[in-house]
Amino acid sequence: LTGLKQIDVSNGQVFGVNSEDSIFTRYGNNWVQLPGALKHVTVGPAGVWGVNKNNLIYKLVGEAGNKFKQIDAGGNQFVAGVNMQDNIYCLNRDPTVTTLGGAASIPWNLLTGALKYYSCGPYSCWGVNAADQIFVMKGVTPDSCMGSNTWQQVPGALSMIEVSTDGRVYGVNSAGNVYRR
DSSP, X not given: OOOEEEEEEETTEEEEEETTOEEEEEEXXXXXXXXXEOSEEEEETTEEEEEOTTOOEEEOOOOXXXXXXXXXXXXXXXXXXXXXXXXXXXXXXXXXXXXXXXXXXXXXEEESSOOSEEEEOSSXXXXXXXXXXXXXXXXXXXXXXXXXXXXXXXXXXXXXXXXXXXXXXXXXXXXXXXXXX
């Protein structure tokens, strides 16, 4: 991408604006245009912020093409989540993003099954369904977030589950008790 007048880099993210105040971010190996207009953008631990031509301050909240009821960024450089119909999605580390009319089309991968909560760590992804049954997906990698694409049921019942960045699995049952695997 050429023509940027300003860029900022932090936390593995790159954002920039061009002379027309269009906002761009580096996503995988591609530049993606974001909606809106800013004359200056910054990214850091406090999020993505910008200033427009009227000197008003904005914070990026944005959307990524789908509506999820739950999303998890704990995977080994990939994102996963569940939509309102309990469909399970994941996004590989460096997806091929396409643009149509300036809008980004992000290639979410649809997994088989239905879960109400889904969380990933460096070695596996865990989820719970509407009946509080627990499932694990093994073989996930940054470039293959779908892993083995085979669910293994795990004994027990949880209403939500979370995998830490070191691979530990935590869960909460319907009575509010916390468990660690």
